[in-house]
Amino acid sequence: MLSHGNMPDAKYFMIAMPDRFYIWENAGTDPEPAAPTFEIDAKQVLKPYLNDSGLSLEEISPQSFEFIVTSWLNSVLQTGEPLNHENKVINGIYKSGLPAAITGGYIRHEVAL
Secondary structure: OHHHOOOOOOOEEEEEOOOEEEEEEOOOOOOOOOOOOEEEEHHHHHHHHHOOOOOOOOOOOHHHHHHHHHHHHHHHHHHOOOOOOOOHHHHHHHHHOHHHHHOOOOOOOOOOO
């Protein structure tokens, strides 16, 4: 993203992978690599969204993964609380400040033409 000049100057930047969420806080647009501020176990975060399907994150398609992450983010946007907020892993998300920062926000999807 940086090499193409598409890096947003945002308070938070998150990359969601099936095993981990990587969150940078106040990373700016500096092209130098920086370790994420927070790493969170994605399997624990997304577990409530997979329970009814009987599938694991390793078995779903990229489109399904995007849908599940979007569902999770929408939940946080609307309530400010990730599901299972009593879970120690989920508390890491609270420590990041991400839920409070995005509550009441919206998700914008890119559409390829």
